[in-house]
Structure formats: structure tokens, C-alpha cells
Amino acid sequence: DKAGHKHFMAKEIAEQPAVIGEALSRYLTADGEIMLPDPGLDFTKIDRITMVACGTAFYACLTAKYWFEQIARMPVEVDVASEFRYREPPISDRTMALFVSQSGETADTLAALRYCAGKADLITSVVNVTESSIARESNLALPIHAGVEVGVASTKAFTCQLTVLFLMVLKAAVDRGAITKEELADYVSGLRSMPSLINTALEQNAALRDEAYKLSSARDVLFLGRGAMFPLALEGALKLKEISYIHAEAYASGELKHGPIALIDENVPVVVMAPNDTLFDKTVSNMQEVMARKGKVILISDRAGLDEAAEGTWGQIEMPPVADALAPILYAIPAQLLAYHTAIAKGTDVDQPRNLAKSVTVE
Ligand code: F6R
DSSP: OOTTOSSHHHHHHHTHHHHHHHHHHHHBOTTSOBOOOSSOOOGGGOSEEEEEEOHHHHHHHHHHHHHHHHHSOOOEEEEEHHHHGGGOOOOOTTEEEEEEESSSOOHHHHHHHHHHTTTSSEEEEEESOTTSHHHHTSSEEEEOOOOOOOSSSOSHHHHHHHHHHHHHHHHHHHHTTOSOHHHHHHHHHHHHTHHHHHHHHHTTHHHHHHHHHHHTTOSEEEEEEOTTHHHHHHHHHHHHHHHHOOEEEEEEGGGGGGTGGGGOSTTOEEEEEOOSSTTHHHHHHHHHHHHHTTOEEEEEEOHHHHHHHOTTOSEEEEOOOOOGGGHHHHHHHHHHHHHHHHHHHHTOOSSSOTTOOSSOOOO
């Protein structure tokens, strides 16, 4: 049932404030303490984390790496499941292996889990389908509470994965004494404001549809982001290719000048994910390098960021201001809606893109 929406994808994008609210209510007490299902995690017993996943879930892991390192001061390694085993990575003592999967049945992710079983101290997973193989074979499975996701392109599962991973990061930071009570309270209140911030972001639907219409005639699109916005740029590019079949790639903003800038000309739209954070000025200077080569920039930032840097850009999308760390969750919304409306403009099958399956059970 699409609940009045044209596509499951549109319904699932719109559901995000509700499902993230639900996930938060399952993992936070009224006084803002983090509660994980039993057996609860004790991050004083682990020194490092190895995260493994595929596709969109892999990008959630890449985002969480920034968070675990910056906020909880824990070293994290991330790999795609289809390569992880072939590296034959040594798993040292006091390692937690963490698998992220919406379906819980992705063959490569499950195989990576089995590789780690008996080697890592602890096998944990972040899943949507709680009765899945990956959940069953984990010592601890954390549900994301996104509800059934039907659209092949993952949307609400991604933001719920990010939400649950952020809560894990906070738990790790508390256990390891990496943050103060006040910092924890700030992060928790930031998380609690996400549903309403996402509602505000969803109000940009019409503006995003207009930008998507412009994108729909492009052959190639680049996405740029710095810091934890880099994985989100990767996710934006993946969404666009999956459902609109436009070739899209993402780069860390600072990497552009090391090669990909050669691609830029007046035919290449470049989507710049630039929340007004400590990295903003650097991202903007990379954006200006694109504009100097006639690249057409769509800048996604907040009011202050747009006021400072939108001059001469091809398109602008305004997001509400957000705590720096939580920007990847909020900016997922414009990434999803851009892909959605571009696909609509091109007339492709949004919910069932060609060649793709919801659950990939072959390696
Ligand atoms: C992208 C997408 C895929 C999945 C990937 C992993 O929109 O849906 O990239 O994220 O196949 O699937 P799960 O999370 O079920 O392991």
C-alpha cells in the first residue's frame, strides 16, 4: 500500500521523520540515556571495530567511521563485503565486527560475518529484518525499526541505519569516557530534533523537483562532499544511477583537483553537499574551482551558507541548520529526492529499477 503516494520510494522518503522517531524512542530513555537490547554492548572491552556491508549500507558504515573516530575516538575499518574476505584481513583481539544490512540476507555480507565468527570478540549487526540470517548469526542484532522497505532503492533504511549507528557511537563514547555528560545531552537533543528537521527538509520537495528536472538531461553528474558528507555524496550518486540511469560519481571535495576536475565543463552538473560546518569554506573553494571551469553547481546548504556562497551557482537548495555531526542524516533527504524526481522526469521505473533486486542473495 503506497498510502496515497505514487511510488513506494516516495512513501518511504516521507516516512523518515516517523521511523527515525520510532528508532529513537526504542533506544533512548526519557532522560536521554542510551539503552541497547541485551546483551548490551560494553565498549571498554573492545579496542577497534571492523564494519562490513554492501551498497547503501556500506555508505552508512563509512559515515559511522567518521563518527566513531571523531566522537568515540575508536579506530574503525570499513570494507565492502564482496572484497572483505578476499583480503583475508587478520582480526586482532578485542575487535568488534559490525555488519549493516537492511535485508539481513545479503550473501556477501553474510559470508563476511561467517569469516569473522570465531575470530572477532563480538559479532554485531544493524538490521531491518530482525528474523534474517545476519541477525540470527550475530551475538547482538540491533534493529533499525524502519518498517518494511519495498522500493529497491534504499531510503528510510539508510537514515535509520545512520540513526542507530550514531546511538552506538554515543554509547561507545560514554563507555570510553570520550565525551562529557553535557556533550552527550547535546548530541541526544540533536538526534531528537532530527524528525522535525527532516520534515523541514521535505518541504524542499518542489525546489528539488525543479533541480532534478534540470539534471534529467545530463549524461554525467558529480557529487562532492567533505568529511562525513563524502559518504553521503557517494550515496547521492548511487541513488541517482540506480533509478535514473544517469552516470553519477562522487568525490571527496579535496580529491577533485587530483584528476576528476578534468571532466568538468558546461555539460556536467555538480551537486555540492555543504552544510555550514567547520569544513564549509574548504568545500566552497573546491566548488569555485568547478565553477571556474563552467561546471554547473547545485549547492545544498543552509541559509547562511547559501548567503555566503550561492552567487553564480546553477541551483540552490536550502536545508535547516543542523548540528555538524548529524548533517549526513538530514542531507540524505535532498539526495534521495533529487534522484527520485530525476527518475520521474526520465520516466524510469522508480520502485523496480532494471537489473536490481531488493535482496542480493548471490555473491
Ligand atoms: C541501494 C541499495 C543497495 C543495498 C545493498 C545492501 O539503494 O538498496 O545498494 O543497500 O544491496 O543491501 P542490504 O542492506 O539488504 O544488505
